[in-house]
Structures are given as C-alpha cells and as structure tokens.
Amino acid sequence: xKTDQKTLDLIDAYWRAANYLSVGQIYLRDNPLMRxxxxxxxxxxxxxxxxxxxxxxxxxxxxxNRLITENDLNMIYISGPGHGGPALVANTFLEGTYSEVYxxxxxxxxxxxxxxxxxxxxGGIPSHVSPECPGSIHEGGELGYSLSHAFGAVFDNPSLIxxxxxxxxxxxxxxxxxxxxxxxxxxxATDGAVLPILHLNGFKIANPTVLARISHQELDQLFRGYGWxxxxxxGDDPAEMHRKMAAALDxxxxxxxxxxxxxxxxxxxxxxxxxxxxLRSPKGWTGPKFIDGKRNEGTFRAHQVPITDPATNPGHxxxxxxxxxxxxxxxxxxxxxxxTGELADLAPKGDRxxxxxxHANGGxxxxxxxxxxxxDYAVAVGSPGEASASDxxxxxxxLRDVIRCNSKARNFRIFGPDETLSNKLNAVFEASDRxxxxxxxxxxxxxxxxxxxxxxxxxxxxxxxxxxxxxxGRHGLFNSYExxxxxxxxxxxxxxxxLKVTASIDWRRKIxxxxxxxxxxxxxxxxxxxxxxxxxxxxxxxxxxAEIVRVYLPPDANCLLSVMNHCLRSKHYVNVMIAGxxxxxxxxxxxxxxxHCTKGIGIWSWASTDQEDNPDVVMACAxxxxxxxxxxxxxxxxxxxxxxxxxxxNVVDLMKLQSKSEHPHGLSDKEFDLxxxxxxxxIFAYHGYPWLIHRLTYKRTxxxxxxVRGYKEEGTISTPFDMTVLNxxxxxxxxxxVIDRIPAPSSEATYLKQQMQDMLIRHRIYINEHGxxxxxxxxxxxxx
Numbered sequence: 001x002k003t004d005q006k007t008l009d010l011i012d013a014y015w016r017a018a019n020y021l022s023v024g025q026i027y028l029r030d031n032p033l034m035r036x037x038x039x040x041x042x043x044x045x046x047x048x049x050x051x052x053x054x055x056x057x058x059x060x061x062x063x064x065n066r067l068i069t070e071n072d073l074n075m076i077y078i079s080g081p082g083h084g085g086p087a088l089v090a091n092t093f094l095e096g097t098y099s100e101v102y103x104x105x106x107x108x109x110x111x112x113x114x115x116x117x118x119x120x121x122x123g124g125i126p127s128h129v130s131p132e133c134p135g136s137i138h139e140g141g142e143l144g145y146s147l148s149h150a151f152g153a154v155f156d157n158p159s160l161i162x163x164x165x166x167x168x169x170x171x172x173x174x175x176x177x178x179x180x181x182x183x184x185x186x187x188x189a190t191d192g193a194v195l196p197i198l199h200l201n202g203f204k205i206a207n208p209t210v211l212a213r214i215s216h217q218e219l220d221q222l223f224r225g226y227g228w229x230x231x232x233x234x235g236d237d238p239a240e241m242h243r244k245m246a247a248a249l250d251x252x253x254x255x256x257x258x259x260x261x262x263x264x265x266x267x268x269x270x271x272x273x274x275x276x277x278x279l280r281s282p283k284g285w286t287g288p289k290f291i292d293g294k295r296n297e298g299t300f301r302a303h304q305v306p307i308t309d310p311a312t313n314p315g316h317x318x319x320x321x322x323x324x325x326x327x328x329x330x331x332x333x334x335x336x337x338x339x340t341g342e343l344a345d346l347a348p349k350g351d352r353x354x355x356x357x358x359h360a361n362g363g364x365x366x367x368x369x370x371x372x373x374x375x376d377y378a379v380a381v382g383s384p385g386e387a388s389a390s391d392x393x394x395x396x397x398x399l400r401d402v403i404r405c406n407s408k409a410r411n412f413r414i415f416g417p418d419e420t421l422s423n424k425l426n427a428v429f430e431a432s433d434r435x436x437x438x439x440x441x442x443x444x445x446x447x448x449x450x451x452x453x454x455x456x457x458x459x460x461x462x463x464x465x466x467x468x469x470x471x472x473g474r475h476g477l478f479n480s481y482e483x484x485x486x487x488x489x490x491x492x493x494x495x496x497x498x499l500k501v502t503a504s505i506d507w508r509r510k511i512x513x514x515x516x517x518x519x520x521x522x523x524x525x526x527x528x529x530x531x532x533x534x535x536x537x538x539x540x541x542x543x544x545x546a547e548i549v550r551v552y553l554p555p556d557a558n559c560l561l562s563v564m565n566h567c568l569r570s571k572h573y574v575n576v577m578i579a580g581x582x583x584x585x586x587x588x589x590x591x592x593x594x595x596h597c598t599k600g601i602g603i604w605s606w607a608s609t610d611q612e613d614n615p616d617v618v619m620a621c622a623x624x625x626x627x628x629x630x631x632x633x634x635x636x637x638x639x640x641x642x643x644x645x646x647x648x649x650n651v652v653d654l655m656k657l658q659s660k661s662e663h664p665h666g667l668s669d670k671e672f673d674l675x676x677x678x679x680x681x682x683i684f685a686y687h688g689y690p691w692l693i694h695r696l697t698y699k700r701t702x703x704x705x706x707x708v709r710g711y712k713e714e715g716t717i718s719t720p721f722d723m724t725v726l727n728x729x730x731x732x733x734x735x736x737x738v739i740d741r742i743p744a745p746s747s748e749a750t751y752l753k754q755q756m757q758d759m760l761i762r763h764r765i766y767i768n769e770h771g772x773x774x775x776x777x778x779x780x781x782x783x784x
Contacts, residue, residue: 002246002250003066003243003246003247003250007066007246008239008242008243008246010343011062011063011066011242011246012238012239013331013332014062014065014094014343014346015055015058015059015238016286017090017094017327017329017333017339017343018058018061018062018090018091018094019054019090020324020327020329020332021086021094021112021115021116022051022054022055022058022086022090023287023323023327024115024116024324025049025085025089025090025115025116025119025120026049026051026086026119026120027047027116027307027310027324028042028043028116029042029043029044029113029116029117029121030042030117032109032112032113032115032337033109033112033329033330033333034321034324034329034330037321038317038320038324039317040310040311040312040317043311043317043320044121045311046121047305047308047310048120048305049083049085049086049119049127049304050082050083050084050086050128050303050304051284051287051302051303051304051305051306052201052203052283052284052302052304053083053084053087053167053199053201053283054084054090055087055281055284055285055287056201056279056281056283056285057079057081057084057087057088057199058087058090058091059241059245059279059285060165060197060199060245060279061077061087061091061354062091063242063245063249064077064163064249064354065095065346065348065354066246066249067249067250067253068348068354069346069347069352071253072352073161074159074161074192074352074357075160075162075352075354075357076137076153076160076161076163076359076360076472077135077354078137078138078146078149078150078162078163078164078165079129079136079140079146080138080143080147080164080166080167080170080176081165081166081169081170081199082140082141082143082167082169082170083127083140083304084128084129084140084165084167085119085120085125085126085127085128085130085140086127088129088135089115089119089125091354091355092133092134092135092354092355093115094339094343094344094347095348095353095355096344096347096353097134097135097353097355097356098115098133098134100134101134101507105118107337107338107339108336108337108338109336109337110337111337112333127140131501131502131505131508132501132505134355134360134361134507135354135355135356135357135360136360137153137359137468137471137472139498141493141494141497142491143167143169144170144173144174144460145176145179145460145463145464145467145494146164146165146166146170146176147164147166147176147179147180147182147196147464148175148176148179148182148460148461148463148464148465148467148468149162149164149467149471150162150164150194150196150468151179151185151194151464151465151468152464152465152466152469152471152472153359153468153471154186154191154192154193154468155186155192155413155435155454155465155468155469156190156191156410156411156413156469156474157191157192157359157472158190158191158192158260158264159192160192160193160359160472161193161195161256162192162468163195163197163354164194164195164197165197165199166197166198166199168198168200168201168202168210168211168212169203169204169205169209171198171209171210171211172204172210172211174460175458175461175464175491178458178460178461179461179464180196180223180226180227180228181226181461182194182465183226183227183228183271183274183437184227184436184437184438185435185436185437185454185456186274186437187263187437187449187450188259188260188262188272189263189264189449190410190450193256193260193274195252195275195276195277196228196277197276197277197278198223198276198277198278199281200278200279200280200281201280201281201282201283201284201285202282202283202299203283203299203302203303204300204303205303205304206300206303207300208300216232220232223276227273228273228274228275228276229273229275229276230275230276230277230278231248231251231252231275231276231277231278232248232277232280233248233277233278233279233280234278234279234280234281235280236282236285236298238286241281248277249277252275255274255275256274256275259272271437271438282297282302283298283299283300283302284296284299284302285297285298286326287302287306287323288306288319288323291306291307291316291319307319307320358473359472359473360471360472361507361508361509362470362471362472362473362509363473363508363509364473364509365472365473366473366474366509366510366511366512366571367411368569369402369405369411369475369568369569370405370406370409371402371405371565371569372398372402372405374398374561374564374565375561375594377394377397377398377561378558378561378589378590378593379394379556379557379590380589381586381587381590382589383782383784384585384586384588384606384607384782385586385587385782386585386781386782387586388583388584388585388586389557389583389584389586390424390580390581390582390583390584391556391557391560391579391580391624392423392424392517392519392560392580393424393425393426393427393581394557394560394561395425395517395557395560395561395564395579396424396425396427396428397427398564399425399427400427400428400430400431401431402568403431403432403452404431406475407432407452411474411475412452412474412475412476413453413454413466413469413474413476413477414428414452414453414477414479415453415454415455415462415463415465415476415477415478415479416455416462416478416479416480417455417456417457417458417484418455418456418457419455419480419481419520420453420455420479422481422520422581423479423481423519423581424581425517428452429446431452432452432453433446433447433448433450433451434446434447434454434455435448435449435451435452435453436448436449436451437449459480459484459485459487459488460487460488460491462478462480463478463491463492464491466478466514467491467495467514470512471498474512475568476512477515477517477568478514478515478516478517479516479517479518479519480516480518480519481518481519481520481521481525482519482520482521482522482535482537482578483520483522483525483531483532483533483534484532485516485518485537486534486537489537489540492514492540492541492574495514495574496541496544496545496548496549496574497544499514499548499572499573499574500545500547500548503572510571511572512570512571513567513568513570513572513573513574513575514573514574514575515567515568515575515577516574516576516577517564517577517579518537518576518577518579519578519579519580520532520581521535521579521580522534522535522687522688522711522715522723523580523623523625523626523687523711523724524580524581524582524625524720524723525723528717529715529716529717530715530716530717533711533715533723535578535687535688535689535710535711536688536689537576538551538576538578538687538688539688539689541574541576542654542655542692542696544574546655546658546662546663546664548573548574549573549574549576550567550570550573550574550576550653550655550665551576551578551653551654551655552567552575552576552597552652552653553578553652553654553687554597554624554652555587555588555623555624555627555650555652556584556585556586556587556588556624556627558588558589558590558592558593558594559588559593559596559597559652560577561590561593562590562593562594562597562598563577563652566597578623578687579624580624580625582720584624584628585628585781585782587631587782596652600651600653600655600656601649601652601653601657601667601675602649602650603647603648603649603675604648604649606784607634607646608646608647608648609638609642609644609646610645610646610647613645614645614677614680615645615646615647615677615680616644616645616680616681616742617645617647617680617681617682617683617741617742618646618647618648618675618676618680618681618682618683619633619634619646619647619648619649619685619734619738620649620651620676620682620683620684620685621651621684621686622650622651622652622654622684622685622686622687622693623685623686623687625724625729626685626686626687626709626710626729627650627685629685629724629729629730629734630648630683630685630731630734631648631782632780633734633735633738634646634648635780636731636735636752636756640752640755641748641752643746644742647680649675649676653665654696655696657672657693657696657697658696658697659699659700669701672697672700672701673700673701673702676700677702678701678702679702679705680702680705681705681707681738681741682705682706682707683707683709683734683741684706684707684708684709685710685729685734686708686709686710686729687710687711688710689710689712690708690710690711690712691708692710693706693708693710694706694708707741709727709728709733709734710727710729711727711729712727712728714726714727715727718767719767719771719772719773720773721763721767721773721774722773725760725763725764732756732757732760732763733756733760735753735756736753736756739752739753740753762774
C-alpha cells in the first residue's frame with residue numbers, strides 16, 4: 001500500500017522535530033523553543049556530542065514508527081553507530097517514553113530545557129546511546145556488536161523484529177563484518193526477524209568509509225553473497241527520500257511476513273534470504289551546508305559538533321540560530337512546548353513504542369529457569385582423590401537437563417565457538433542439536449533448524465548473541481577455551497559497564513547473569529602448546545566493579561556442579577567459571593562440596609595436620625591443577641617431614657581474598673587472619689598469573705608472607721605435568737618453597753630439598769625419552 005502524501009508530510013515534520021531536539025541537546029542550555037533571539041548565554045559552555053549520524057537515525061526512527069503503527073509490530077531499535085545519542089533521546093522524548101521514566105523531564109518547555117541541558121553535561125547523560133536511554137539494549141561504546149545483539153534478541157522471540165541501524169564506520173569492524181552471517185542461524189519458524197539498515201553516510205571521524213566508496217553493483221553483490229536481499233534508499237532530497245523509504249519498508253515488511261508465514265505453516269524448508277535496507281544519505285543531513293567557507297554537510301566535518309564556537313563567534317551564533325530555525329519549531333510544538341497533537345499521534349502507543357518495548361528492558365520479561373537438582377549428578381566420592389572424573393563432562397549432564405526442563409519456555413541456550421564437544425559438554429547434545437539453517441551433508445552431526453546450542457567459530461558472535469539474548473530477558477551460558485576468551489575482552493568490558501550502570505537505574509530491571517565456562521585451560525593445553533596457554537581473562541575481569549564480577553575456580557566436578565547451579569540462578573552479574581575437562585581426582589563428596597562452595601573458601605581439615613597446634617605453613621590453592629599439585633606436595637611433606645604442621649586452604653570464590661570493603665564476597669580482616677594467620681608463611685598455588693593474588697591480598701596483615709606460584713608465561717607442547725614444572729607450580733617446587741620458608745630446616749628437610757631437585761631432573765629426562773609423565777606422577781593418589 002502506497003503511503004499517502006499527507007502521512008509523508010507528517011513524517012517529515014516529525015523528523016524535523018527530532019532533528020531540532022538533536023541539535024538543541026548538543027548546543028542549548030536555555031531558550032529551548034527559540035522564542036527569543038539566540039544569545040551567547042543560551043549556549044552550553046562545553047559543547048559535546050555527535051551530529052553526523054543523528055539526522056539519518058531520526059529519519060529511520062520516524063519511518064519505523066509509521067510501520068509499527070500501521071502493522072501493529074513488536075519492534076525494538078538498536079543503534080549501531082557509535083554516537084547516535086541525540087537521536088535516540090530525541091525520539092523517545094517525542095514518543096513520550098522518556099518523560100514517563102524521567103517525570104522531571106516533562107512534555108513542556110521546561111522539560112525541553114532540562115532535556116537539552118542534561119545532554120553531555122556534568123550530572124547529566126552521556127553523548128552516546130546509553131543505558132539511561134529507554135529502549136536501548138546497546139550503547140555507543142559497543143561499536144561493532146549491534147547486529148550480533150539484534151540476532152540474540154530475536155532468538156526464541158517469534159513476534160519480535162529488531163531494527164538494527166548499522167553505521168558504515170561500524171561495518172568495518174571484524175565483529176560486524178562476521179555478524180552478517182548470523183542469518184544462517186535464524187529459524188523463521190521459532191525466531192523473530194532482524195531488519196538491518198546499513199546507514200551509509202560516507203564518513204567516520206576523519207576518513208571515508210569503505211562501503212560508501214565501492215560501486216552500487218559491488219555493494220549489492222556483497223550483501224547478496226552474504227545471503228541478504230538489499231533494498232536501496234539513496235539521495236538527499238527529503239521529499240523523494242521519504243517516498244523511497246516508505247515504499248522500501250512496506251516491501252521489506254511484506255517479505256518478512258511471507259517468510260514467517262511460509263516457515264510457520266510448513267511450506268518452507270530452505271533457508272530464507274532475508275531483506276535489508278541500505279540507506280545512503282549525507283552525513284549531517286539538514287545541517288549547515290558550509291561553515292567557515294568549508295563544505296560541511298556530506299563530509300567528515302559534520303561528524304561531531306559542526307559549528308564549534310557560537311558563544312564567542314557572532315558569525316557562528318547567527319549560523320546556529322538559522323540552523324535551529326530552519327526546522328520551524330513554532331510549527332512543531334504548541335504554546336506549552338508539547339509536540340502538536342497531529343504529530344504526537346504518529347508515534348505508536350503503549351508498549352508498541354520502541355522506547356517502551358519491554359524487550360528492551362529484559363528484566364521485565366525474565367522468568368527464573370526451571371532447575372534440576374544439581375545434587376542428582378554428583379560424582380560418588382568415598383575418600384578424597386579415590387574417584388576420577390572429567391569435571392565438565394559431569395556438568396554436561398546437568399546442563400542437558402537444564403535444557404530439557406526449559407524446553408517449553410525456550411529461554412535457555414548454550415553458546416560457544418565450535419568447542420562444546422571439545423570442552424566435554426557432550427551430554428547437552430542428548431537434549432538438543434545445534435541450530436543451523438545452512439546446507440547439511442550426510443555425515444553432519446547434531447545440526448537442526450531448531451536447536452538450543454549456538455556455535456559459530458567467532459567468539460564475537462557467540463558473545464553478542466548471548467548478550468542480546470540476556471538483555472531481552474532470557475538465560476544462557478558461554479563455553480570457550482580459556483586462552484581465546486580474550487577475543488571478547490572489549491565486549492565483556494561494555495557488558496559489565498552496562499550491568500553496573502543499569503543496577504542504579506530504578507526503572508531498569510535486573511537481567512540474568514552473563515555466565516562463562518572456560519575449559520581447555522592453561523594447565524591442560526599441553527597438546528596445543530604456547531598459543532593456547534593464557535589464563536589472563538581473570539585479571540581482566542577483576543578490573544570491573546566488585547558488585548558485578550565473580551570468579552570461581554572449582555577444584556572438582558561436584559564443586560563445579562554447585563557453582564554452575566548458583567551462577568545459572570543468579571542475576572545481574574558476570575560469572576566466570578574455570579574448570580578442567582580431562583579426568584582428574586575428585587576430592588569432595590556432594591554434601592561437602594556444597595558447603596565448601598557456599599563458603600567459597602575453607603580449610604580442608606582432612607588434608608591438614610595443624611588441628612592441635614598453630615600451622616608452620618599454610619598451603620593454599622585455587623584451581624583444579626593447583627589443588628592437585630598442592631595436595632601432592634602436602635603428601636610428600638607428610639611422608640618426609642611429619643613434624644611440620646600444615647594447613648591446607650582451598651579457594652573456590654576468588655573474590656573471597658579481597659577485603660570485604662572492596663568486594664561484597666570478601667572476607668573481613670578477622671576472618672582472613674583466622675584462616676591464613678597473621679605471621680605464617682603461605683605457599684599459594686594459583687591457576688592464573690601469580691601477581692593477581694598479591695593484588696587481591698596486599699592490604700592483608702600477612703601479605704608479606706605470601707609466596708604465590710602460578711602461570712608465568714612459560715609453555716610449549718609437552719606433558720600435562722611438565723606445564724606445571726615449566727612454571728614452577730609443580731609439587732616438587734612447592735615442597736622446596738615450604739622448606740625455604742620454615743624456620744631452622746632440619747637435616748631431613750635438607751635431604752628432601754635435594755631429592756626434589758633430583759626429581760625435577762628425572763622428570764625432564766623421562767619425558768624427553770618417553771613422551772609422557774613419570775609413573776609416580778601419572779599414578780599418584782592421595783593417601784589419608
């Protein structure tokens with residue numbers, strides 16, 4: 001149906017209103033409706049913001065409003081360009097959502113004044129799209145992730161359409177370039193739709209963009225090759241562009257409807273080719289054509305603040321006034337400062353407004369997972385170390401049933417970059433296949449159009465999909481190799497910042513936690529070598545606000561089950577769990593594991609010898625392999641130096657080490673001193689880089705007695721035990737560390753230290769000859 005001219009004229013007026021508000025936010029602190037001649041005192045002292053992308057996004061938003069109203073669509077808006085803040089704030093204000101969540105910013109002249117002044121102003125709001133803006137699930141710092149978030153949002157959301165504006169600068173990022181392939185994972189029978197709108201305005205901050213400088217034919221072929229059907233809307237004449245945009249959106253909507261109808265009626269089994277829009281408009285569209293004799297509109301100069309000095313430069317002040325008045329605000333707002341009724345009626349109503357859509361405030365829709373009892377999956381542990389099991393293989397059976405228990409709700413998925421089987425979560429494939437809409441070959445396994453497991457060999461996509469899934473009110477788990485989770489460092493940063501900010505916004509509801517399970521970890525990457533050995537993600541995580549991040553190092557399968565159960569039930573955290581996948585000794589039965597994990601740290605009395613006296617040494621450990629090596633060292637010390645009183649402390653919740661004043665999980669100084677004492681040597685075997693333990697404990701009374709062993713960037717293709725030897729975290733080095741720190745070592749201690757040095761030489765000779773660890777290492781068992 002062709003959009004009539006009256007509607008197009010109203011859309012143009014609405015667009016002018018949004019553009020006016022966008023310019024006003026950047027420049028003005030008073031005179032919001034230009035009812036007086038513009039004066040220097042009306043201008044902000046610091047002018048900050050980004051104009052270039054705003055008019056194009058205002059244009060898109062206004063047209064989407066029409067599409068939503070006419071078709072009763074359930075749609076959210078994702079702003080990919082890095083700094084489209086003025087546009088999103090303007091549009092959510094015009095539709096009324098902004099004033100509903102911030103009643104002090106009313107729909108009148110005083111409300112406009114406050115809206116303008118707060119923008120990029122101390123005590124106000126950021127210049128980019130941020131959590132403070134209603135309707136947003138994606139902020140300006142997340143450049144490159146918009147399309148991934150959009151797909152994550154519509155998985156298992158069959159009625160939802162995510163309109164995703166992709167900036168042409170953003171399109172140059174690796175994450176975004178790969179995200180176009182997400183259409184191979186979208187099931188039209190059970191998922192919603194993503195409508196990408198590639199906004200080509202030609203420039204980044206100071207350079208042309210790649211996609212804006214290739215031919216129409218090449219651009220068309222590129223996106224057809226990605227599996228999309230592109231619709232082009234190009235030009236700079238507003239009247240013509242309104243007609244083109246309205247027509248393109250109507251065609252796109254018809255195609256999306258037909259795709260869903262065919263898939264949900266069983267008529268279509270092939271992967272569809274989804275429509276997209278390529279919008280080419282000038283950067284800084286409708287702004288000043290020239291400033292100071294240089295072309296502005298349609299150039300990189302329009303990117304941020306085009307008119308730079310209106311407060312002290314009379315020519316600039318006059319040009320700014322002409323620019324603001326060019327939108328004819330007197331036609332758009334009534335005497336009270338409210339948008340005129342005919343224009344206000346263009347916006348959708350209630351939850352259909354993109355700023356008020358509950359999917360953009362996912363905590364409103366969040367429902368707790370139905371959880372099986374994790375205790376039912378316990379490994380039978382008689383005496384410590386007697387049983388052997390793969391921690392992640394065991395946990396896979398628990399996750400399998402989490403999938404089954406929530407199959408009807410369709411609110412839980414597992415994401416990972418082709419590593420779910422490698423990380424030994426095999427059992428999950430008993431409950432679900434991988435979702436895959438591409439071609440299939442006869443020998444393929446675990447592929448289906450409808451699956452709970454999402455795998456693509458791009459950590460960026462897995463993270464982005466999961467974030468979009470969580471932000472719209474669902475639950476999930478990201479499993480990955482430990483070394484390569486660094487690929488999403490920046491994405492983790494931004495999500496953690498989002499959680500931190502939204503936790504203090506009253507109208508935002510808490511969402512499910514972002515849960516990482518990192519396996520194939522540093523100590524058991526002996527077969528892949530140095531490139532796969534890096535535990536530094538932990539260090540990166542603990543830089544974030546303490547109320548957001550949690551790090552867990554379960555020593556065995558039962559502890560991992562307990563931790564996984566806790567993390568999947570939690571809200572508004574980033575939980576990092578690190579666990580091994582290879583068969584390893586099991587230390588705690590389930591009742592003991594549950595108690596230990598609930599406390600997060602504790603003395604293992606069954607391994608300690610200090611019950612009747614103060615310890616001579618504290619042997620602490622965090623991580624599965626450090627725990628194994630610590631207990632092996634303790635067994636050597638008990639056999640050769642039984643007079644030494646040893647206290648063994650295992651740490652599951654790493655943040656217990658930090659002060660209670662720094663982290664809500666932290667121990668008080670009194671609790672810490674009771675465990676580690678005030679003056680006893682502490683030998684700490686730690687999973688990651690050793691300096692993090694020093695950083696977490698530097699304020700503690702006994703910190704000067706801490707000696708930490710961990711990974712120190714030594715690795716190669718070798719044996720499992722040799723990895724610990726290369727980094728001096730093995731049992732033989734730990735025994736020597738104890739001997740070096742106990743007072744007045746005995747003759748037995750001197751001979752034992754030499755024996756440990758000899759064992760290290762034997763180890764090197766043995767592995768070089770046999771290619772495996774010595775029998776006394778391979779076959780070692782804990783003896784009570």
